[in-house]
Amino acid sequence: MNYRGPYRVRTEQRPMPEILHPEDAIVRVTRTCICGSDLHLYHGMVPDTRVGSTFGHEFTGIVEEIGPMVQNLKVGDHVLVPFNIACGKCNFCKQGLYGNCHESNPMATAVGGIFGYSHTAGGYDGGQAEYVRVPYADVGPTVIPPDMDPDDAVLLTDVVPTGYQAAEMGGIKEGDTVVIFGAGPIGIMAARCAWFFGPSRVIVIDHVDYRLEFAKNYAKCEVYNFKSLEDPVLFLKKTTDWYGADVCIDCVGCEAEGNGLQTFTGRKALLQAGAGTALQWAINSVKKGGIVSIVGVYGPPFNLIPIGNVVNKGITIRANQASVKRLLPKLIDHVQSGRLNPKGLITHRIPLEEISEAYNIFSSKLDNCIKTVLIPSAKA
Amino acid sequence: MKKEVIDYKAIPGWGMDADPDNEPTYPIKNYTGDDHNRINYERSPQQPVTVEILQSNERPKPSVVFGTSVPPSGLSGIIRRYAFTHSEDRYRHWLPLILADRINVFEGIIDDVRKGHIPNIFAEKGFKATWKYNRQKIVSQVLVTSVVVLTLFSVLKKKK
Numbered sequence: 001m002n003y004r005g006p007y008r009v010r011t012e013q014r015p016m017p018e019i020l021h022p023e024d025a026i027v028r029v030t031r032t033c034i035c036g037s038d039l040h041l042y043h044g045m046v047p048d049t050r051v052g053s054t055f056g057h058e059f060t061g062i063v064e065e066i067g068p069m070v071q072n073l074k075v076g077d078h079v080l081v082p083f084n085i086a087c088g089k090c091n092f093c094k095q096g097l098y099g100n101c102h103e104s105n106p107m108a109t110a111v112g113g114i115f116g117y118s119h120t121a122g123g124y125d126g127g128q129a130e131y132v133r134v135p136y137a138d139v140g141p142t143v144i145p146p147d148m149d150p151d152d153a154v155l156l157t158d159v160v161p162t163g164y165q166a167a168e169m170g171g172i173k174e175g176d177t178v179v180i181f182g183a184g185p186i187g188i189m190a191a192r193c194a195w196f197f198g199p200s201r202v203i204v205i206d207h208v209d210y211r212l213e214f215a216k217n218y219a220k221c222e223v224y225n226f227k228s229l230e231d232p233v234l235f236l237k238k239t240t241d242w243y244g245a246d247v248c249i250d251c252v253g254c255e256a257e258g259n260g261l262q263t264f265t266g267r268k269a270l271l272q273a274g275a276g277t278a279l280q281w282a283i284n285s286v287k288k289g290g291i292v293s294i295v296g297v298y299g300p301p302f303n304l305i306p307i308g309n310v311v312n313k314g315i316t317i318r319a320n321q322a323s324v325k326r327l328l329p330k331l332i333d334h335v336q337s338g339r340l341n342p343k344g345l346i347t348h349r350i351p352l353e354e355i356s357e358a359y360n361i362f363s364s365k366l367d368n369c370i371k372t373v374l375i376p377s378a379k380a
Numbered sequence: 381m382k383k384e385v386i387d388y389k390a391i392p393g394w395g396m397d398a399d400p401d402n403e404p405t406y407p408i409k410n411y412t413g414d415d416h417n418r419i420n421y422e423r424s425p426q427q428p429v430t431v432e433i434l435q436s437n438e439r440p441k442p443s444v445v446f447g448t449s450v451p452p453s454g455l456s457g458i459i460r461r462y463a464f465t466h467s468e469d470r471y472r473h474w475l476p477l478i479l480a481d482r483i484n485v486f487e488g489i490i491d492d493v494r495k496g497h498i499p500n501i502f503a504e505k506g507f508k509a510t511w512k513y514n515r516q517k518i519v520s521q522v523l524v525t526s527v528v529v530l531t532l533f534s535v536l537k538k539k540k
Binding site for chain 2: 004005006007008009010020021022023024044047048049050051052053054069085087089090091094095096097102103104105106107108109110113119120122123124125135136165168169270299300301316318320323356357358359360361364366367
C-alpha cells in the first residue's frame with residue numbers, strides 16, 4: 001500500500017523490510033484491516049503524513065525472521081501484533097501504559113510509536129503490506145492460540161481492545177446509563193463491551209442508519225440517529241429523566257458531523273484539529289460529576305470544546321490509546337469463551353491489491369461497510 | 381537556569397493527606413512511583429541512525445527504535461526540518477507540517493512522472509467502487525460539472 005495524497009492510495013512493489021534493531025522481527029502479513037483512524041490519514045488530516053508511506057496498524061502474520069536479541073518468538077509463529085509499538089522497559093510501559101511508550105517515537109512526545117500512522121507516530125511502515133518490520137518483537141506480538149479464528153485475532157490488535165478500554169475508562173457502575181457517540185467499528189465494540197460492566201442502558205448515537213441498525217443487532221443497544229433529533233443533547237437529558245447520562249464515550253474523533261461550526265472550522269478550514277462535535281455533545285450530555293471517556297482520535301494542535309462545562313459540572317475525563325498488551329489476556333478469554341464475537345464486525349474481505357477500492361468503500365460508507373479485512377496474496 | 385533545591389519534606393503537613401486509593405488512572409495505569417525517576421530507566425541498544433530522522437526538540441535523544449520510512453526530502457523536507465525546530469506546543473511546528481504534506485503530494489506526482497509513471501488518479505481514488513456501489517453520485521457529478529463548464533463557456537463566448 002502506498003499513500004499518494006488525500007483520498008489517493010495504490011499498491012506498489014517495495015523493497016523487503018529488514019531487521020534494523022536486534023529486537024526486531026519481520027512478519028509476513030496474513031490479515032490486515034482498515035481502521036476508522038486510517039481514514040484520518042487517508043483524508044489528509046494527520047500532520048506529517050508523507051507521500052510514499054504505508055498505512056496499517058491492525059495485522060496478523062507469520063514470523064519470517066527474528067533479530068539476535070528476540071527470545072520469545074520463533075520463525076513460523078503466527079502472531080497478532082498490537083497497534084502500539086512498546087519497548088516494555090520505559091516507566092510508561094512498566095506501568096501498563098503500552099500505548100504511551102517513550103522509546104518508540106522520536107518525532108513526538110505526545111504519542112508513542114504506531115505502525116503505519118504517519119511520522120507523527122514514529123514513521124513506521126504499516127501492515128497493509130505483504131511484509132512488515134515489527135520492532136520490540138518480544139513485547140507486543142502475541143502468538144495466536146491454535147483454536148482462535150484468524151479473523152478474531154486480527155480484530156484483537158486494535159478494535160476490540162480500544163472498544164473495551166473505552167468502556168473500562170468510563171468507570172461504568174451497575175445500573176448506569178452509558179451513551180456512546182459513533183457507530184463505527186470502535187463504537188459498536190464499545191457498546192458491546194460496556195455490558196461487561198453492568199449498565200442498565202447502552203445508547204449509541206450516529207447519523208448513518210445502516211450502522212445504527214448493525215449496532216442495535218450486534219451490541220443489543222438502543223440506537224438513535226442524531227439527524228432525526230432536533231437537539232441530541234436535549235434528547236439525552238430528557239431520556240435520562242433530565243439528569244444526564246452517567247457515562248459518555250466519544251468513539252468518533254476528529255471527523256464528526258452534526259455541528260456546522262465545528263465541521264467548518266475543524267474539517268474544512270483545518271483551523272482546529274478536526275471537528276470536536278462528539279466530544280462537545282459528550283461533555284454536555286453527561287451528568288454532573290459524570291465521566292467522559294475518549295478514544296476518538298484527534299489531531300495534535302487543539303480543539304474547540306466546552307472546557308468551562310467540564311469544570312462547572314465536575315466531569316472526569318479519561319482518555320488514552322488502548323493498552324493492547326495489558327488487555328489481551330482478558331480479551332482472548334472473552335473471545336475463546338464465546339462471550340465476544342469480533343469477526344461478526346467484518347462485512348468486507350478484499351484482496352490487498354484492491355486497496356484503492358477498499359479505502360473508498362470504507363471512507364464513503366458504500367455497500368453497508370462496517371469493517372474491511374484486506375488479504376495479501378501471499379497469505380498463509 | 382539553576383534548579384532551586386527545596387527541602388519539601390520540612391514543609392508543615394507535607395504528605396499527611398496523601399491517599400494511595402485516590403488513583404483515577406486505575407486500572408489503566410499500574411502506578412509504581414517510577415515516574416519520579418524520569419527517563420532514567422534501562423534502555424535497549426540504540427537503533428543505528430541510517431536515514432535522516434527529524435526529532436522532537438522535547439526529547440534529548442532519539443527513541444531506541446524508530447521508523448525509517450520516507451525520510452524528508454525536497455521542498456517539503458526543508459519545511460519539515462523547519463517545523464522540527466519548534467516544540468509540539470507551537471503552531472510553528474504543526475502548520476508547516478500540514479503545508480509540507482500538501483506540497484509533498486505535488487512532489488509525489490512529479491516523482492511519478494520522472495520515473496515514467498503517469499498516476500491514474502481515478503484508480504488511486506478507488507473510482508471503480510463508486511461506479512459499482514454509487515453510480516448515481518458519479519452521474520450527478522458529471523452532470524453538474526458539464527452544466528458549470530457549459531455555462532462558463534457560453535458566458536465567456538458572449539463577452540467576446
